Amino acid sequence: MASSTWSARTAFTAPVIGSLVALAAMVSPAQPAAAGTDTAVTQADRDAARNAVTVQPHALPVHGAEGSQGRKMVLGAHRRAAGSAAEPASSSASSAQLKYPADLTYQGGQVLATTEHHAIYMRPNGACPIAACWGNPEGFLSDLSRSEFVHVSDQYVNSTASNRYPVGRRATVSFEPPFNFSPNAVPFTDADMVAVVHAVASKTGNTGYGHLYHVFLPQGTDECFDNTYTVCYSPDNLSSFAFCAYHGYADFPDIGHVLYTVEPFQNVPGCSGPPNTPNGQLADSTNSVLSHEFFETITDPDLDAWWNNGGNLDLNGYEIGDECQWFATFGTNVYFDPSYFSVGERTYAVQSEYDNARHACSMVP
Numbered sequence: 242m243a244s245s246t247w248s249a250r251t252a253f254t255a256p257v258i259g260s261l262v263a264l265a266a267m268v269s270p271a272q273p274a275a276a277g278t279d280t281a282v283t284q285a286d287r288d289a290a291r292n293a294v295t296v297q298p299h300a301l302p303v304h305g306a307e308g309s310q311g312r313k314m315v316l317g318a319h320r321r322a323a324g325s326a327a328e329p330a331s332s333s334a335s336s337a338q339l340k341y342p343a344d345l346t347y348q349g350g351q352v353l354a355t356t357e358h359h360a361i362y363m364r365p366n367g368a369c370p371i372a373a374c375w376g377n378p379e380g381f382l383s384d385l386s387r388s389e390f391v392h393v394s395d396q397y398v399n400s401t402a403s404n405r406y407p408v409g410r411r412a413t414v415s416f417e418p419p420f421n422f423s424p425n426a427v428p429f430t431d432a433d434m435v436a437v438v439h440a441v442a443s444k445t446g447n448t449g450y451g452h453l454y455h456v457f458l459p460q461g462t463d464e465c466f467d468n469t470y471t472v473c474y475s476p477d478n479l480s481s482f483a484f485c486a487y488h489g490y491a492d493f494p495d496i497g498h499v500l501y502t503v504e505p506f507q508n509v510p511g512c513s514g515p516p517n518t519p520n521g522q523l524a525d526s527t528n529s530v531l532s533h534e535f536f537e538t539i540t541d542p543d544l545d546a547w548w549n550n551g552g553n554l555d556l557n558g559y560e561i562g563d564e565c566q567w568f569a570t571f572g573t574n575v576y577f578d579p580s581y582f583s584v585g586e587r588t589y590a591v592q593s594e595y596d597n598a599r600h601a602c603s604m605v606p
């Protein structure tokens with residue numbers, strides 16, 4: 242079903258021959274992808290996606306009036322995905338007088354002490370310059386890897402190494418509007434995203450916990466968990482608009498375990514940060530949600546490692562980023578309310594992350 246609906250509404254660029262089917266080498270975070278290096282998504286990729294074992298991904302709900310419905314749906318989804326371990330955490334005897342109900346609890350799963358990022362840009366008609374369409378997400382990830390902020394994760398991933406999450410090669414994938422392009426289009430689904438990830442990962446051989454793919458969607462492109470189109474990123478259709486982004490994994494029969502996040506266009510009501518941040522609303526909205534999904538992937542890649550395991554507050558199922566989404570209202574607009582960190586001379590406006598050691602949302606370890 243997924244593969245047939247995919248082919249009916251999606252027209253990827255024709256495969257180019259031989260070695261031209263390659264990924265653009267990552268020279269520097271700001272290096273634009275060379276023309277003609279798109280990765281083609283084939284029927285074999287769609288078949289691999291259909292045959293892959295996936296989980297219900299863990300999503301970041303939209304905020305504000307748009308998000309009241311979606312928040313329940315999406316966080317409920319995470320509880321189902323990880324539901325077997327839903328007993329309340331017990332306090333150790335020595336700390337019985339102090340309780341930290343927002344602390345994350347380790348559930349026994351894999352964590353990522355290191356991994357390499359790979360951006361995948363989905364480009365309508367092969368266009369959409371990265372800077373104009375998203376900002377500089379790879380530059381952000383590169384700086385994040387070398388920041389103090391990233392070391393909030395040390396306590397969860399059992400590493401203190403610096404620059405342990407570097408940026409690797411990027412890929413681009415073209416698709417042809419008006420398919421999957423609002424208004425009045427059929428959205429992409431997670432199966433489509435999994436096929437894209439398979440197309441890239443199967444060509445490079447970069448699979449397993451050492452690699453993390455981020456699929457970036459351009460403005461106007463909706464995406465849903467499945468082809469019931471009920472739980473979606475769909476700012477043009479508020480009845481199904483539930484999430485801003487998510488992370489998950491796929492187990493493919495041929496290339497195995499692959500981690501990915503899906504990063505729809507964030508500079509929309511319900512997902513964006515406020516205007517007038519250091520890199521502008523487009524880039525910092527992209528960066529903040531990317532940061533959220535990154536921290537959650539390294540601390541909970543398979544949805545069975547670090548998350549809030551209940552207690553008296555309604556935080557069950559929250560991951561490291563979920564607990565630290567703050568909101569700010571300006572006039573009638575609600576935005577994610579960012580914190581700030583700097584690397585060298587660059588400053589970024591992103592959300593904080595939950596720090597068990599401080600029992601607080603923090604920007605520094």
Ligand SMILES: [Zn+2]
Nearest residue numbers: 300301562563
């Ligand atoms: Zn989250």
